[in-house]
Amino acid sequence: MRLHDPESTRIDGKIEFDHINLLGLSAEAIRKYRGNKIAMIFQEPMTSLNPVFTCGDQVREAIMLHQKADRNTAKDRTIALFKEVQLPRPENIFNSYPHQLSGGQKQRVMIAMALSCNPELLIADEPTTALDVTVQKTILELLLRLKQDRQMAMIFISHDLAVISEIADEVAVMYKGTIVEKGAAAELLSNPVHPYTKGLLACRPAPERILKKLPVVADFLAENANIDIASLLASNAYSSEEIAEHRAIIYAKKPLLEVNGLSTWYPIKNGFFGKVTDHVKAVDDVSFQVFPGETLGLVGESGCGKTTLGRSILRLVEPTAGEVLFEGRDITSINAKELRKVRRNIQIIFQDPYSSLNPRLTIGTALMEPLQVHGLLKNDKERKAFIINLLERVGLEAAHFYRYPHEFSGGQRQRIVIARALALQPKFIICDESVSALDVSVQAQVLNLLRQLQQELGLTYIFISHDLAVVKHISDRMIVMNKGKIEEVGFPEDVYNNPKAEYTKRLIAAIPGTRKLI
Known part of the structure; x- marks a missing residue:
């Protein structure tokens, strides 16, 4: 397409289209093709x-x-x-x-x-x-x-080989600007040769098993690495006994969060005077519980009410009706001062790591701000030391404290947003589509980090996503939402293997799959 900046980009070789070298065309001539x-x-x-x-x-x-x-x-x-x-x-x-x-x-x-x-x-x-x-x-x-x-x-x-398997006749895999493997789609995806291709296939959550830790591409690119994908996935999976024991511990406790009859409606106004004629029922009479240490997955199509539900729990959007009990206290009826105290224990990781960080603030300043607002630690020297420790905990470096958001990759920005959510040492985090903008290799790293932090800090998550495979991997239970209502609730393997609602069946049928090719 020749959309690069000719002043800052050097291109060698040929790009032949219908026997014409596009690199040899003038700016005016290329417009006839573009x-x-x-x-x-x-x-x-x-x-x-x-x-x-x-x-x-x-x-x-x-x-x-x-x-x-x-x-x-x-x-x-x-x-x-x-x-x-x-x-x-x-x-x-x-x-x-x-x-x-x-x-x-x-x-x-x-x-x-x-x-x-x-x-x-x-x-x-x-x-x-x-x-x-x-x-x-x-x-x-x-x-x-x-x-x-x-x-x-x-x-x-695409970065998603599951999608590629649905549409491509031939596949070329690129790594660091070079094609490392090329061939017919079915053959390449079922018998990958290059370690990078193997890593891309392996780091996607496996629908048929729950893994303790997702493989990452770096595992396959390590020196002398000779990893068999099937063996790796099998050895890394939770046993049914381990899953049962984990669930017994979680569900023996009292709920940390209870949502009862929650509704969030938006008025539809018409006419010159803005008369309300109807409502968009973004969340409509929703009830559920979340237990300490649990990850509750929330899945559904775009526009089904997932994000509105998450924001209604935090009162970033004011609910129309219902109650939200956090540690037994209804936070829908408390004043702004009390709500600020509660929000210290309930944080959110927003969907887009690019727009949720202030481009004018260094990472250190952005992460210290919540500590200053809530009056935590004695002075900025202690706060800085705390934030640097937090950055290192999420896989970043102390030097990143002084940098700006534009200097980081998407995966690094998501780690920064996770660090910001952890700064106030909350008990509960709402992850709103927190990996949807990331490629599969970076997604695996962030999912592993979220699980590791949960195990170390005893965190409780609501994990919102439109990706059923990701939700099944990370969740203890999952809720399927449709048009503001709950369609189905259950353990991930039950919902995935034996869906009750027709809507859930359609969601599962729409998932592109490459696991059959491994």
Whole structure:
């Protein structure tokens, strides 16, 4: 696509498309290929779409630019494309802004834009990352159908080999800028040769067993490492006796958190005077308990109410009805001063490690702030020593205290956010999609860290995710949510192997799988 900055990037070799070396073309000549013969779906649709233009205008612009169509003709083609990518009510979507659409709908708009000029090659860069499994499945099916209908070549970029197994004919595995392994998808995924490929396959949570610790890629890249994946997974799994003993200890205690009849509704207003005509029932009469030392998984599609439930528990969103008892005390009825004291014991790890850290503050300043607000430790010298110790505990270095968020990778930022949640030494942490933005190798490291910290510090978690495999790996029990209500509650292996609700069955059926290939 030649989207690199020519002033700061050096590219050698050739990129031949239809016998033309794209690297030899001028800036003007490459525009005839970019978006026309070669199109790209970018990773993050929210940042790739312009928030101040409607979705229809953005697709229409590409058609008018490359196909020299007038506005009305381009609009008709845009609506036809929206129908082709199965967007509901295409005429309404045409006039909608990106923030008014779900993640899956925004990704379909990006696909429509990429297809608008009938490309011969489509480059899909992580098009399903951070989408829930059912939306991911429909996007993959859509891309496969469009590829076949249009006789179009596709390069599908992903860190998730389970997704790759569903869509690719051939696979090339890259490590540190080099292709280390290449071959037919079925053969490469069932018989990987390179240690990096083996590591990528192994670090994904295994649906059929609960592992004590997820393998990480570094294990396979170590000198003289010769690891058999199947043997490693089998030897690292909890036995049924160990699981039963662990659960007996947890559920012999009194609940740490009790949620009773909790509802959080948002009013729908209409007309000039903003009259309330209805409500969006984000959380609707939800009840459950969480026990000390337990990890309660909360799973469901995007928009099912998971995040709203987590924020309602902390009163970051005020509940409409119900009660939240923490250590027997209803925190929905206490004043702001008392709530601050309670929040010292209930922390949250937000979904996006990039936007949840202040870019203007060093890591040390950001992590010391909660200690200063709550008046913990005698002075900043003691607070600094405490924070440096905390950074080292989550796998970072003392020198990171002085750095800014932009200097860290996604996995490092997530460790920083975890350290911030631990700074006040809480009893309870809500992990809101805390690994969904990470690639599988970094995800495994963070999941291992969360479990290690729980064992060392006696923490209790609510773990919110749209990824059933991850929830099954880390949870003692799991709740399946749909449209603000609880569909199913149970032990992960029971819910996964014998789902009762039809909704749960659909979620499980949508999970891409590579375990059968190992």
